[in-house]
Amino acid sequence: MKMLAFVPFALAALLLTSAGNARGDSCVTSACHVEISKIAVPHAPVKDGDCASCHNAVSKEHPIKGGKSFQLAAKGGALCTGCHDGLASKKLVHAPVKGGECVACHKPHGSSGRFLLDKGDDQNPLCTGCHDQATFQQRFMHGPAAVGSCTECHDPHQSQEKALLKQNVRDTCLRCHSDFANQLKAAAFQHPPVKKDPCTICHDPHGSGVPMFLVKKMPDLCISCHAPIGKKIAEAKVLHKPIKSEAGCSSCHSSHFSKAKGLLAFTEMETCLSCHGTDKPPLKNIKKEIANKKYLHGPLKNGECKGCHDPHGSNYFRMLGGSYPETLYAPYKDGLYDACLKCHEKNLLRFADTTIYTKFRNGNRNLHYVHVVNSRKGRTCRVCHAPHASSGEKLINVEGVQFGEWKVPLNFKTTATGGSCAPGCHRPLAYNRDKAEDYSIK
Amino acid sequence: MLRGSRSFHAGRGIMVLALALVAFGLTGCGARKLGSGEPVFWPPDPNPPRVQFLKGISASKDVTGDKASVKILSLSNEEEDTNKIIAKPYGIASNKGRIYVVDTIQNNVAIFDLVKQTYEILPGSKGQGKLKKPINIAVASDGNVFVADTFRKEVMMYDEMGNFVRAYGKDIQMKPVDVAVDDKNIYALDISNNEIKVIDRQSGDLAGSIGKGSETQQGLSLPTNLTMDKDGYLYVTNAGTGKVVKLDRDGHIVHTFGGLGDSFGEFGRPRGISVDDKGRIYVADASHQNVQIFNETGRILMFFGDPGYVYESLNLPAGVMVIRDNLDYFQKLAAPNFILEEVIVVTNQFGPVKVSFYGLGQMKDFKGYDNIPKPAPKGKGDAEGKK
Numbered sequence: 085m086k087m088l089a090f091v092p093f094a095l096a097a098l099l100l101t102s103a104g105n106a107r108g109d110s111c112v113t114s115a116c117h118v119e120i121s122k123i124a125v126p127h128a129p130v131k132d133g134d135c136a137s138c139h140n141a142v143s144k145e146h147p148i149k150g151g152k153s154f155q156l157a158a159k160g161g162a163l164c165t166g167c168h169d170g171l172a173s174k175k176l177v178h179a180p181v182k183g184g185e186c187v188a189c190h191k192p193h194g195s196s197g198r199f200l201l202d203k204g205d206d207q208n209p210l211c212t213g214c215h216d217q218a219t220f221q222q223r224f225m226h227g228p229a230a231v232g233s234c235t236e237c238h239d240p241h242q243s244q245e246k247a248l249l250k251q252n253v254r255d256t257c258l259r260c261h262s263d264f265a266n267q268l269k270a271a272a273f274q275h276p277p278v279k280k281d282p283c284t285i286c287h288d289p290h291g292s293g294v295p296m297f298l299v300k301k302m303p304d305l306c307i308s309c310h311a312p313i314g315k316k317i318a319e320a321k322v323l324h325k326p327i328k329s330e331a332g333c334s335s336c337h338s339s340h341f342s343k344a345k346g347l348l349a350f351t352e353m354e355t356c357l358s359c360h361g362t363d364k365p366p367l368k369n370i371k372k373e374i375a376n377k378k379y380l381h382g383p384l385k386n387g388e389c390k391g392c393h394d395p396h397g398s399n400y401f402r403m404l405g406g407s408y409p410e411t412l413y414a415p416y417k418d419g420l421y422d423a424c425l426k427c428h429e430k431n432l433l434r435f436a437d438t439t440i441y442t443k444f445r446n447g448n449r450n451l452h453y454v455h456v457v458n459s460r461k462g463r464t465c466r467v468c469h470a471p472h473a474s475s476g477e478k479l480i481n482v483e484g485v486q487f488g489e490w491k492v493p494l495n496f497k498t499t500a501t502g503g504s505c506a507p508g509c510h511r512p513l514a515y516n517r518d519k520a521e522d523y524s525i526k
Numbered sequence: 527m528l529r530g531s532r533s534f535h536a537g538r539g540i541m542v543l544a545l546a547l548v549a550f551g552l553t554g555c556g557a558r559k560l561g562s563g564e565p566v567f568w569p570p571d572p573n574p575p576r577v578q579f580l581k582g583i584s585a586s587k588d589v590t591g592d593k594a595s596v597k598i599l600s601l602s603n604e605e606e607d608t609n610k611i612i613a614k615p616y617g618i619a620s621n622k623g624r625i626y627v628v629d630t631i632q633n634n635v636a637i638f639d640l641v642k643q644t645y646e647i648l649p650g651s652k653g654q655g656k657l658k659k660p661i662n663i664a665v666a667s668d669g670n671v672f673v674a675d676t677f678r679k680e681v682m683m684y685d686e687m688g689n690f691v692r693a694y695g696k697d698i699q700m701k702p703v704d705v706a707v708d709d710k711n712i713y714a715l716d717i718s719n720n721e722i723k724v725i726d727r728q729s730g731d732l733a734g735s736i737g738k739g740s741e742t743q744q745g746l747s748l749p750t751n752l753t754m755d756k757d758g759y760l761y762v763t764n765a766g767t768g769k770v771v772k773l774d775r776d777g778h779i780v781h782t783f784g785g786l787g788d789s790f791g792e793f794g795r796p797r798g799i800s801v802d803d804k805g806r807i808y809v810a811d812a813s814h815q816n817v818q819i820f821n822e823t824g825r826i827l828m829f830f831g832d833p834g835y836v837y838e839s840l841n842l843p844a845g846v847m848v849i850r851d852n853l854d855y856f857q858k859l860a861a862p863n864f865i866l867e868e869v870i871v872v873t874n875q876f877g878p879v880k881v882s883f884y885g886l887g888q889m890k891d892f893k894g895y896d897n898i899p900k901p902a903p904k905g906k907g908d909a910e911g912k913k
Binding site for chain 2: 441
């Protein structure tokens, strides 16, 4: 019995629904507005046949030839905001939204894709209808921009953030690059801009002509902050070649974070030897050169190559920190041997006689002076000393020194008060600091 | 000074105060009271301070305290006996906190320790060890003391206790005005021959003479003072050329800088010279009445002690030395937050202070010269505002 009490309500409801459908059905028939019925994803009122929620009849006749018997319930955006409210309330509003041009993007009756958009998942064709297409056709593209997932990062209607981003730049990036975020947090050394600034300082979020869609190519990008390095590489006569390669600064540096000082990819020596430890001419294999050697040059002992070489470039041979002759013979002049003498005794080669600056002397006769300050044939340091490592004390070239095709032996020995040398350069000679040897031939 | 003027005239109204201020203005900043208590810094404002005057000594009571004043009441001559004055000092040296000052009028050496408050006269200066005209002094690493005596024309050696040991140079033609010592040799600066006599400490024999010029290099010229740095280089001031000449112990001239003149880095009458552990070179100048500080390449860094203050300025400065002993003691004399690095001690031949102590340091919050805020440019607004 109780059930019967509900019957009138149920009938009323059925009547109302069928009446609505009846209105829709009367608009969309096989003869009229037939295209509306073919829409894959119709607008909810269309689906419900509620045409009158947007269209009002202004004339009893329909259709009127050459006239309009219906008009929109409201003008511009006001028609949409009746249902879709609050899409223009934030700091930044997408221009079409602000101008009530909803139909610039959306199809009011329905579309082939979601959100009344007609372009499918690739939003690029839709967005580039207004936005410059070139931005999205770069050689190197950011994934979302490449596949047209613009709304992964941007809110199409409004935002509190610039560029209609859904969050601030860093958070927008890190919500996908979460793995990177974790590594950054754990890293010993972090590039300060990576730590706090928007990623867009260095990267173009859509794409660019440079790998990793950097805003500029390296090293230009890096030296826009690291100006002294820029000045150095602009002026250096001898430039470290990787700087000008495609990988640029990141040939040695890890741009975001690193375990090693100076944001190097590895420790200083490992980084250098990753190239200079291979048999790839013209590079020498320094790794091989120093392997199993008892004595390493001081800076190398501390794992430093930059003690002598400037890793970016310098005005001197082999990117040394000071002058050093390129040739085997170069008579000493003030400043010519600065690369060595900036650490080693500055007065080593200034005086023919000394009791102070070297133990390599016969009596007070400075034998370094004899060898190097020779106006015709000043022997450079490398003739007797190895620059990187040696099995002999004072980095003496115990295995001999390469002289064209001949490896000239040195046969250098020391005693308590001097030593001797039987090289491929001159007859065997001894030297004694306390009691000078007589070199005259009797 | 300003504070003192105000309290003195407090009851006499604004007019008197104004007069006092005018008087202050006329006397200028140079007329400071003796030990007014306000820190005196060089270089002057607005530069960040680097050198502060710390203390002056002119007699034994400045070291041992004011004990003598009690004895004045006894109306005897004890005060003179007890309070030994420094009459005209020249050379200065130190060893383990003890400071040696050569007095060229009283022909003795005052030895005092500021922390232990002891003061004595070199006991060995008597009999064979009697000083006749001592000028300069050096202390060897073993504590032995060497004094250059221009009347005896010898270098006198005393042990750490001040007892006479021996004299060097009886058979050497020289007029030694200064002396430096290493473990092996004595380097006596011979003004009459423009060279340094190298004397073997063991034998007393002349081992060589260094400092003469060559065809291409000017040697010593009226050399007056000599010092040796921690690496064994010798530095000589030359009244003849106004140059500082740096030599190695073999006699090679390694570096020369300065010259006669009144510009920065030049000298009128260069005298005492000292080199600190960081290679900074301090040169006293009796003509400019200041001490100029150079870096190891001879580039001038700053100067201090110029005339202007009665008490804190230098007065015919002669000897200079740099010490790091008893830094805690000197730190207490420095202005709050002025952190001392080392102490520069200068002798004055004239004036109320005979031995002046200056602290080299910097303010605790000093962040380097690059971080000094630049003064705002004076625009039109300022000028109009003053109208």
